[in-house]
Amino acid sequence: MANEAKKPAQEVGKFQAIISHCKEYGFIFPSSEIYDGLQAVYDYGQMGSELKKNIKDYWWKSMTQLHDNIVGIDAAIFMHPTTWKASGHVDNFNDPMIDNKDSKKRYRVDHLIEGHAELLKADGKEKEAEELLAAMDALLAKDDFAGLKQLIEDNKMVCAISGTCNWTDIRQFNLMFSTEFGSTEASEIPPAGGGGANKVYLRPETAQGIFVNFLNVQKTGRMKVPFGIAQIGKAFRNEIVARQFIFRMREFEQMEMQFFIRPGTQKEWYEFWKAERLKWHRSLGIPAEKYRYHDHIKLAHYADAACDIEFDFPMGFKELEGIHSRTDFDLRSHQEYSKKKQQYFDNDIDPATGKPYGNYIPFVIETSIGLDRMFLAVLSQAYEEQDLSTPERPDSRVVLKLPASLAPIKLAVLPLTKKDGLPEVAERIMSDCRPHFRCFYEEKDSIGKRYRRMDALGTPFCVTVDHQTLQDDTVTIRYRDTMEQERIPIEKIKELVMNAIG
Ligand code: GAP
Numbered sequence: 001m002a003n004e005a006k007k008p009a010q011e012v013g014k015f016q017a018i019i020s021h022c023k024e025y026g027f028i029f030p031s032s033e034i035y036d037g038l039q040a041v042y043d044y045g046q047m048g049s050e051l052k053k054n055i056k057d058y059w060w061k062s063m064t065q066l067h068d069n070i071v072g073i074d075a076a077i078f079m080h081p082t083t084w085k086a087s088g089h090v091d092n093f094n095d096p097m098i099d100n101k102d103s104k105k106r107y108r109v110d111h112l113i114e115g116h117a118e119l120l121k122a123d124g125k126e127k128e129a130e131e132l133l134a135a136m137d138a139l140l141a142k143d144d145f146a147g148l149k150q151l152i153e154d155n156k157m158v159c160a161i162s163g164t165c166n167w168t169d170i171r172q173f174n175l176m177f178s179t180e181f182g183s184t185e186a187s188e189i190p191p192a193g194g195g196g197a198n199k200v201y202l203r204p205e206t207a208q209g210i211f212v213n214f215l216n217v218q219k220t221g222r223m224k225v226p227f228g229i230a231q232i233g234k235a236f237r238n239e240i241v242a243r244q245f246i247f248r249m250r251e252f253e254q255m256e257m258q259f260f261i262r263p264g265t266q267k268e269w270y271e272f273w274k275a276e277r278l279k280w281h282r283s284l285g286i287p288a289e290k291y292r293y294h295d296h297i298k299l300a301h302y303a304d305a306a307c308d309i310e311f312d313f314p315m316g317f318k319e320l321e322g323i324h325s326r327t328d329f330d331l332r333s334h335q336e337y338s339k340k341k342q343q344y345f346d347n348d349i350d351p352a353t354g355k356p357y358g359n360y361i362p363f364v365i366e367t368s369i370g371l372d373r374m375f376l377a378v379l380s381q382a383y384e385e386q387d388l389s390t391p392e393r394p395d396s397r398v399v400l401k402l403p404a405s406l407a408p409i410k411l412a413v414l415p416l417t418k419k420d421g422l423p424e425v426a427e428r429i430m431s432d433c434r435p436h437f438r439c440f441y442e443e444k445d446s447i448g449k450r451y452r453r454m455d456a457l458g459t460p461f462c463v464t465v466d467h468q469t470l471q472d473d474t475v476t477i478r479y480r481d482t483m484e485q486e487r488i489p490i491e492k493i494k495e496l497v498m499n500a501i502g
Contacts, residue, residue, distance in 0.1 A: 075209025
């Protein structure tokens with residue numbers, strides 16, 4: 001990647017170190033690795049799946065349990081094919097791409113131009129870079145592909161592989177994966193509602209599963225506008241330029257919430273959710289300077305306002321979450337295609353008329369965060385390489401300073417030796433704590449090595465059972481971030497950990 005090469009070596013090095021760490025400690029493996037992996041597809045290992053689940057739970061609780069007017073659903077990945085016609089994804093879910101004729105390498109046009117802008121910035125040409133990006137935004141907003149190609153040629157942007165400026169015209173590529181539904185013999189039977197074939201799509205966003213269930217949930221849950229429906233689930237996109245580890249994947253997970261509101265109130269609710277979502281990120285203790293908003297100039301086909309919450313990843317500020325004011329585009333379009341009314345009757349009194357607001361198609365504010373990107377944000381924020389050398393001996397550690405609530409393991413219970421009844425006491429502590437939070441027992445290796453392993457997994461607390469424990473029922477508790485140790489009574493362990501994980 002041309003622009004990555006210009007990132008400070010330290011940051012690029014950190015990103016590589018995080019990727020290696022994920023593999024070494026069971027967080028993330030390349031998918032089907034024994035067959036050399038599958039590009040932009042990853043598996044979460046024993047530690048990664050715990051961390052990912054904790055992030056999901058943190059989001060789910062904050063959205064559903066802490067908001068009385070938001071409920072959750074779990075819709076199927078496969079949806080009726082007409083869904084994607086109505087949502088606009090069949091016609092509009094495209095990326096403009098350009099190929100280099102010499103290397104045959106394909107680029108997303110915006111990535112190619114942004115990469116060139118990064119190079120300009122690295123050369124101190126900030127103003128030129130900003131002008132280039134502004135020109136790109138203006139041309140993208142008009143879908144002016146000839147103008148974009150001209151911009152690429154005028155700026156002499158070259159392919160990172162061939163080094164040439166020999167480009168094809170710009171073309172659109174649809175990002176949805178499709179497959180066949182049912183047996184091939186049955187292919188003469190068209191699916192209900194038309195479409196003509198058995199072609200179904202793997203959903204490129206979870207949002208549509210919410211829209212098509214809007215009335216089911218509203219009616220059965222007796223929900224009153226404003227209300228929200230939240231969902232966590234897999235989404236699939238045939239990303240052309242899939243790179244940067246779990247940042248851009250072909251199979252990923254989204255945590256989305258559609259908030260249904262009265263038409264005309266979208267501006268205030270958009271601002272509300274923009275602020276609310278940033279607050280959620282900050283509640284994890286990540287510093288404010290790691291986040292920024294990026295307001296969209298080119299809006300998606302469904303939006304009247306949109307912004308990203310960007311995070312300062314090791315490869316720079318990039319989109320982590322989107323907040324979109326989706327108007328009534330989706331519900332209106334589903335109403336049209338399904339011929340089923342997607343309306344809500346609002347019996348609140350409109351002060352302007354003194355009468356009920358009546359029937360309308362609600363407007364929607366969407367919050368949409370990639371779970372895998374959140375995982376990467378949390379992990380890259382937590383990852384620290386520390387030099388602990390003293391004049392007497394060199395030493396270092398890698399520590400994941402994960403928020404205790406997200407850490408895969410909350411407490412490690414470590415008997416100092418395998419004998420003298422210490423494992424039995426440790427097992428008693430395990431039995432007491434196991435039902436409440438995830439604990440880990442280990443008696444192999446020196447205590448120093450065991451602490452280091454727990455640091456690398458992000459375990460916030462280790463307790464060591466030693467010979468003094470047999471006399472006074474106390475243990476040494478070691479705090480991951482400060483490495484400080486103190487003695488506490490066994491009976492205090494559970495409470496201390498539970499207070500920390502919230
Ligand atoms: N429903 C709206 C929607 O899907 P989006 O901006 O295309 O909007 C929302 O995606 C979020 O999903 C992004 O902010 C990002 O965190 C995540 N995301 C999108 N494409 C992704 C990919 N290829 N790999 C990982 N995460 C992705």
